[in-house]
Amino acid sequence: MSETTDSHRARLQEEVMRRLKNRAGRQDDVPVVPRSGPLELSHAQQRLWLLDQMEPGRTDYNSGFALEIRGRLDVSALDRALTALERRHESLRTTFTEVDGQGRQVVHAPSPVAVAPVQTDRSRLADAVAETYGAPFDLTEGPLWRPCLFRTGDDHHVLLITIHHIVTDGWSMGILQRELDLLYRAAAANADMSADSLAKTLPELPFQYADYAAWQRARLSGPAFDASLQYWHDKLAHATTVIDLPHDHPRHKRRLTGGANHRMSIDSETTARLRNLAKEEHANIYMTLLVATRIVLARWSRQDDVVLGTVTAGRDDPRLQPLVGFFVNTLALRGAVDETLSFRENLRRTRDEVLADFDHVEVPFDLVVDAVLDERDPAVPPLVQVALILQNVGTVTPALGDLSVSSFPVARKQSVFDIAIEVVESETALDVSFEFDRGLFEPKTIVRMADDLDSVLRQAPDTAPLRQQPLRAPEPGAWCGPDAPAPATLMELFTAHVADTPEAPAVVDPDTVMTYSQLDQRAARLAGHLLARGLGKGDRLGVCLPRGPELITAFLACFYAGVVYVPLDPDYPADRLAYMTADARMAAVLTSEEQSDRFPQNVACIHMGEGEPTRAASRVDQPAYMIYTSGSTGRPKGVLLSHRGFAAASAMQRDVWGIGTGSRVLQFASPSFDASIYEFLMALTRGAALVVVPPPMLAGSSLRSTLADLGVTHAVIPPALVAALEDEDLAGVTTLVLAGEAWSGELVERFGSTRSVYNGYGPTEVTVCASVSRRLQGLSGDDVPPLGKPIPGCRLQLLDRWLRPVSDGIPAELYIGSEGLALGYWNRAGLTAERFVADPHGPRGSRMYRTGDGIGKDTEQAVKWLGRAAARGDAEACFNLGSMYLRGEGVPQDEERAMTLYREATALGSEAAELALRKLNGEGSEYPWRGDSKLVERLRTGVKQGDAEAMYDLSELYSRGYAVEPDARKDLELLEQAAALGSSRAQYALGCRYLAGEGVPRDEAKGLSLLNKAAAQGDAFARQKLKSLSGEEEQSEAAPAPAVAPPPDRDYVERFLKAAKAGDAAAQLQMAAMYLEGHGVKQNDRQTLKWLRKAARQDYGPAQALLGFLYEQGRAVRPDAEQARLWYGKAAAWYRQSAERGDMEAQFELAEMYKAGRGVPRDAAAAATWYGKAAAQGYMPAQFELGCMYLNGLGLARDEAKAREWLGRAAKQGHQEARRLSRQLKVR
Secondary structure, eight states: OHHHHHHHHOOOHHHHHHHHHHHHHHHOOOOOOOSSOOOOOOOEEEHHHHHHHHHOOOOTTTTEEEEEEESSOOHHHHHHHHHHHHHHHHGGGGEEEEEEEEEEEOOOOOOOOOOOOEOGGGGGHHHHHHHHHTTTTTTTOOOSEEEEEEEEEEEEEEEEEEEEEEOOOOHHHHHHHHHHHHHHHHHOOOOTTOEEEEEEOOOSSSHHHHHHHHHHHHSSSSHHHHHHHHHHHHHTTTOOOOOOOSSSSSOOOOOBBBBBEEEEEOOOOHHHHHHHHHHHTTTOHHHHHHHHHHHHHHHTTTTTTEEEEEEEEEEEEEGGGGSSSSSOOOEEEEOOOOOOOOOHHHHHHHHHHHHGGGTTTOOHHHHHHHHHSOOOTTEEEEEEESSEEEEOOOOOOOOOOTTTEEOOOOEEEEESEEEEEEEEOOOOOOOEEEETTTTOOOOOHHHHHHHHHHHHHTTTTTOOOGGGSSOOOOOOOOBBOOOOOOOOOHHHHHHEEEEEHHSSSEEEEEEEEHOOOOOOOOHHHHEEEHHHHHHOTTEEEEEEESSSSSHHHHHHHHHHHHHEEEETTSSSSHHHHHHHHHHHOOOOEOOOOHHHTHHHHTEEEOOOOOOOOOOOOOTSSSSEEEEEEEOOOOOOOOOEEEEEEHHHHHHHHHTOOOTTOOOOOEEOOOOSSSHHHHHHHHTTTTTEEOOOOOOGGGGGHHHHHHHTTOOEEEEEOOOOTTSSSGGGGGTTEEEEEEESSSOOOOOHHHHTTTSSEEEOOGGGGGSSSSEEOOOSSSSSSOOOOOOEOOOEEEEEEETTTTBBBOTTTSSSEEEEEEEOOEEEEOOOHHHHHHHEOOOTSSSTTOEEEEEEEEEEEOHHHHHHHHHHHHHOOOHHHHHHHHHHHTTSSSSOOOHHHHHHHHHHHHHHHHHHHHHHHHHHHTTTTTSSSTTTTHHHHHHHHHHHHTOHHHHHHHHHHHTSSSSSOOOOHHHHHHHHHHHHHOOOOHHHHHHHHHHHTTSOOHHHHHHHHHHHHHHHHOOOOEEEEEHHTTTTOOOOOOOOOOOOOOOOOOHHHHHHHHHHHHOOOOHHHHHHHHHHHHHHHSOOOOHHHHHHHHHHHHHHHHHHHHHHHHHHSSSSSSSOOHHHHHHHHHHHHHHHHHTTTOHHHHHHHHHHHHHHSSSSSOOHHHHHHHHHHHHHTHHHHHHHHHHHHHHTTSSSSOOOOHHHHHHHHHTTTOHHHHHHHHHHHOOO
């Protein structure tokens, strides 16, 4: 035996002797307190009393046992035995009251107990027992124990004894069963013996529970107790106090306690191995089970630091062992799981930690909770949501005199914890019971968790690190696409069709048709021109051209010349173009003469031209193109891809979508998005024609004629735009692919009967597409379209952090292995190494891409329904959807989106959301920001990036002096910036200040203007404030804010009514607005919708936008997110068409829609572009917005000089806010 083993054994013996010695020295006298009035509660009782005060009648703390009795039962003897039990144990005749706001217990005088047999049919016996067991107790009235006798025949009974946990515990149940047997025997043998005499046949008790409660209160003080309490505070202070398990159902705002049970057994062989392991490590079976349970929870929650609960009997003092009462204490055992170590090594660490924890076992759990948690979420059990309980004290053999007695199972339908794992240890095996909250978990989930625990226990003796051990076998599934064809360069794929069908149309625009032969020749000559201008193989060439045949020619020419194609959107701001050209180290930019002056002088600009025809050969692994991401999460980054994925993508497009000669593919996507590359591939590698038209022909009603006139058969269109179309708009389109964002089955229902509809998924890093669904049929409403199967050569894998395939239920991350994987991120080696990793499950040398998409359970349905409910203003849905974004459960992980939803839920009254926000912002303190320097840094970073919500939050810090010194100037400055950027919270707060003259000159007009802006965004507080200011009564929770202008006269109304009846869309919109606000006419929702729909059906964008807003906010109509998206989409198309014709107001409105993400994807860069176009025409609101975007670096690079220029222009036109900001900029 090694010296190390000897030292461990010696230390363990020393620890045991020290504990025995300490306990022996703690047996001070327990004084008997007078029973003259209400008595103090123990700490454990106080916790349950408070819970009952908050929710009277809860049944999750019902406990008890049932005995099935066969034979002639002496009911009279049973009554006297039960009466003797109550006389003997005061806890059974105790009730609870309130004195000066504090809970107190009242011990009542003994009284007779009689059980009248309830005749019950055998078929209903189990249900009758369960119903009686589940009936609530009244702690004030009592009694708090409830014997009930069910009779199915003269020789068959079931005795159910139900007791509230506040007066009993599991140990007490054994006492009651043993003593009831002894008392019944004596009563049956002595028919004349009274209950009082019967009680005296048992050994006298040293004292009663009420005496213990007073003694406990007195002794839990002093230096030793303070040190123990401090131990728990230090141990748990920075723990993650909520285990983030993937729930099947959202957690309710108020904790529900409905429970269910799942049982399993650990076989004798595994049990023996576990006992040997514990013995070898000088631990015990509980410590071994604790490690295994922590491992399972860590894997399911992705949290290595796990707080797991357990209960102790609380009867180390032998004098407490014969008493009936609530002695158990809950312990919160915190420990870390390290999968780089073996199970055995984790056990050693746990053994030492548990021994230290049990030194402080007597500190009541409620005091620990108070010391650790500043705030509690009523929906979440504090500190401990999962408990592991080992029952190893031996079970009581049911007996009642000479009768045949056995335990009768009681269906417990409550759960105190989210999950309570109870293990009963027998000589040969371990019986495990999972009691779980069925409001959170489905039984199948708990079955999978139990299977995982069984798997961990079976592998426990293995000496390998945990991360090398396989998880429970994953479900088999078709996660690999078919074999991919041999890789080929794009030039090889294209020129094959040049040879086969040289005269087939390759590019079609409204005026011309270019054949494959013509396109090949033009591309070859342009390639020669590029090389003649000094470009070399592998150089990066920016291509900044508008949609049209020239763009397609340039695309191909890059591959003919062997240079890397880098698309640049001509609509991008000059600053963004400058950043991309510098970051990519572009050798040159191919652009038009008109666009050349938008690039820095050090960038070489090349124009279209012709040179010696060139078709330089390339290898499939050479870089082919580079796409810059949108930059929504920071600076745009370049994704560099090779030719290797082209052949696989082309094969799928042929085999699934049927693209070939004769097909016509719409080129819809912006050239800066990778979807445009996919459209090029769909046509040019399959012998089809690519239909290319100017942007106005893709907007609104023009799209329908474009598709029909140019014979489009295949199209990839964003779902948001499709939602705004009608089926006849897509006449002639045989194949419709929806990709790029989430969408619902309603689109299949609308468009799938007359064409094939497919769902496509794939990030930029995987040559656009990774998986494609089959043809979708039978979907409708809110059905979620399937992700589909991988394309040829592609593998989709759900892996944990150690890259192990996971079984169903365990949260995982989606990894994609593919021929088309990107080479990496341009000039970002660290990020490339993080996201592109070796594939341990693929062919030798293969890689896979870590998508960052968290995949938990079957959460798509949850996301769908929560999203709809959140759109209707459901606080609980907002909170739960926010939690899903925070965890990345069913949606990409997005903390900013989570916090936005939490804020919405808080505004709607969700306490849980407010607590979550405080946890995110400030470690759960009373004030969410106090002492959190990390938060201050994060907010300041957000301010620099132009985040309006960060500005608002930081202004709050300066206003209240949390974590920073109070600073009224900075507070106001940040608040005004946030309001200018569209934060409704800031607009509301600033509006109230101007109305009251708090910290700013009183300005009623400005205050009302700000409140109206906030109300227009749906801010409930702003609406209510405006209502109160106008003297109107609140008609509904979502009532619109009143107009602040004076009501129009009758002639004014009649004038618009006449024009509206004549069909003037603008007049119809005006009538709708007047009826909506009750402005000059009596408020009338029906008239509002009548005129608004008339205007909207005339394809009038402002009316469509207002109709979308009403559906979004639930004003005048029932809220409907789908209808909101539909009408916003139509409005965006209308505004785009008008904006492209030069209408500056339409340009401004389109920018607003891009900024808010209404009808179009949220895109700050696009918003800046359209603001810029309107501002250049002198439109004051656009000048102000553009100045703010330059000032904050939102959507374009931060440029104080340009901010000063545009704000100055707006200020000259009288924009007050622009004047204020301009003055501030001059002071700098």
